[in-house]
Amino acid sequence: MSDRQINPHISIDCVLFGYDGENLKVLLVQQVNSQERQPKGRMKLPGSLIYDDEDLDEAVRRVLYELTGLKNINMMQFQAFGSINRTSNPKDTSWLERFHSLNASIERIVTVAYIAWVKIDHHLKQLTSQYHACWLPIEDVGELAFDHNQIISAAILRLQKNVESTPSILYDLLPRKFTMYQIRHLHERIFDREFDPRNFHKKMLQMEYIIPLNDYEKDVSHRAARYYKFDRKIYNRSIHKVF
Amino acid sequence: MSDRQINPHISIDCVLFGYDGENLKVLLVQQVNSQERQPKGRMKLPGSLIYDDEDLDEAVRRVLYELTGLKNINMMQFQAFGSINRTSNPKDTSWLERFHSLNASIERIVTVAYIAWVKIDHHLKQLTSQYHACWLPIEDVGELAFDHNQIISAAILRLQKNVESTPSILYDLLPRKFTMYQIRHLHERIFDREFDPRNFHKKMLQMEYIIPLNDYEKDVSHRAARYYKFDRKIYNRSIHKVF
Numbered sequence: 001m002s003d004r005q006i007n008p009h010i011s012i013d014c015v016l017f018g019y020d021g022e023n024l025k026v027l028l029v030q031q032v033n034s035q036e037r038q039p040k041g042r043m044k045l046p047g048s049l050i051y052d053d054e055d056l057d058e059a060v061r062r063v064l065y066e067l068t069g070l071k072n073i074n075m076m077q078f079q080a081f082g083s084i085n086r087t088s089n090p091k092d093t094s095w096l097e098r099f100h101s102l103n104a105s106i107e108r109i110v111t112v113a114y115i116a117w118v119k120i121d122h123h124l125k126q127l128t129s130q131y132h133a134c135w136l137p138i139e140d141v142g143e144l145a146f147d148h149n150q151i152i153s154a155a156i157l158r159l160q161k162n163v164e165s166t167p168s169i170l171y172d173l174l175p176r177k178f179t180m181y182q183i184r185h186l187h188e189r190i191f192d193r194e195f196d197p198r199n200f201h202k203k204m205l206q207m208e209y210i211i212p213l214n215d216y217e218k219d220v221s222h223r224a225a226r227y228y229k230f231d232r233k234i235y236n237r238s239i240h241k242v243f
Numbered sequence: 244m245s246d247r248q249i250n251p252h253i254s255i256d257c258v259l260f261g262y263d264g265e266n267l268k269v270l271l272v273q274q275v276n277s278q279e280r281q282p283k284g285r286m287k288l289p290g291s292l293i294y295d296d297e298d299l300d301e302a303v304r305r306v307l308y309e310l311t312g313l314k315n316i317n318m319m320q321f322q323a324f325g326s327i328n329r330t331s332n333p334k335d336t337s338w339l340e341r342f343h344s345l346n347a348s349i350e351r352i353v354t355v356a357y358i359a360w361v362k363i364d365h366h367l368k369q370l371t372s373q374y375h376a377c378w379l380p381i382e383d384v385g386e387l388a389f390d391h392n393q394i395i396s397a398a399i400l401r402l403q404k405n406v407e408s409t410p411s412i413l414y415d416l417l418p419r420k421f422t423m424y425q426i427r428h429l430h431e432r433i434f435d436r437e438f439d440p441r442n443f444h445k446k447m448l449q450m451e452y453i454i455p456l457n458d459y460e461k462d463v464s465h466r467a468a469r470y471y472k473f474d475r476k477i478y479n480r481s482i483h484k485v486f
């Protein structure tokens with residue numbers, strides 16, 4: 001790509017979550033040979049070794065754009081992974097050496113993992129095909145390259161924790177207008193357990209920042225459900241601070 | 244120390260907070276020449292390059308023990324720092340090359356920073372003197388090696404955030420029995436602002452998990468204040484969960 005030097009010891013990886021109304025999804029790409037641009041290897045998180053002359057956050061912006069076409073995503077650092085076994089699979093290391101045209105062999109790589117949650121419909125059409133970027137339902141994710149399954153598991157735990165402390169994250173994932181069913185369903189996907197519909201809806205209706213709209217589902221076979229929207233101003237006012 | 248290979252690209256650093264009843268303190272060591280064991284350089288966080296054959300968490304336990312004598316501290320990873328400028332000061336890099344007897348010159352190091360908060364009286368006497376480990380009040384911390392001032396600032400922000408979401412952290416820092424003044428004072432040190440004593444104490448007395456003791460300060464010139472203790476069982480029951 002240029003004569004910039006690759007740093008073979010440090011990488012970044014991006015875990016992007018989206019929700020399409022049915023599934024909690026994660027953004028993946030395929031290991032592609034840099035010369036042939038053909039799918040060759042396993043699926044993986046969008047990520048890469050960094051250049052010697054770039055900072056971690058810069059690398060995240062560059063890599064996400066180069067591999068998926070996505071821009072202006074607010075990725076947050078959440079955990080570094082540095083197990084000495086994470087590059088022990090020769091399939092991964094030989095792909096990496098080919099991909100970056102490295103002369104030396106890959107040793108342990110510490111990867112700094114980033115996380116984000118986005119409205120999937122805003123970011124579905126922007127995806128580029130060069131690395132076969134796609135949104136895959138969490139439960140359909142098979143064996144990924146490196147320790148990327150483990151990174152996704154850690155990211156889901158982080159997402160759960162963040163939703164518990166900052167419920168507004170749900171509304172970053174939901175479409176701009178959503179039904180009560182969708183809020184509950186998204187909860188169920190994130191926490192991987194069922195919530196009683198009646199109790200759940202009752203609690204949700206107590207949240208002043210969930211505003212009912214004069215707008216209902218159309219062309220559905222069941223009774224058309226009402227749409228709601230999230231009001232961030234009311235939410236910010238409602239956050240309980242001890243002091 | 245052995246014939247294990249040092250990885251010159253990756254380090255870990257430990258930010259330990261303690262509270263001695265007067266000051267919020269951070270644990271620091273001094274840059275010491277590995278041959279002479281004499282103070283030579285600037286103060287820094289306890290941290291080190293890692294060995295090629297150790298994981299990040301293992302390195303944290305080893306380094307903290309080797310540099311300060313502390314054991315069994317539950318350090319949590321909180322942020323990786325990888326700016327290309329973080330090793331730009333030749334004072335730091337030449338010390339590091341001497342300390343580890345490296346032949347090659349140090350380039351960019353990504354450090355994975357860990358955080359913990361402890362009862363300082365439990366961990367004061369254990370400190371070893373080899374690297375001049377000491378607890379320093381946050382406001383007395385001068386210019387540290389590398390980007391360690393920046394790492395401490397980020398750690399304070401993280402501590403503030405964690406105390407807001409998990410108030411029990413305060414009682415990890417406070418002595419086993421404490422006065423109302425001490426809770427407020429610790430708050431003021433962590434958030435770097437003053438709280439109105441009357442309102443603060445009123446709010447604190449509403450917390451069921453703060454238990455008054457039949458025990459008062461002794462030998463004080465002011466009116467002896469009552470001691471309280473933290474009840475973790477009641478705290479855990481009192482945590483408000485939406486679902």
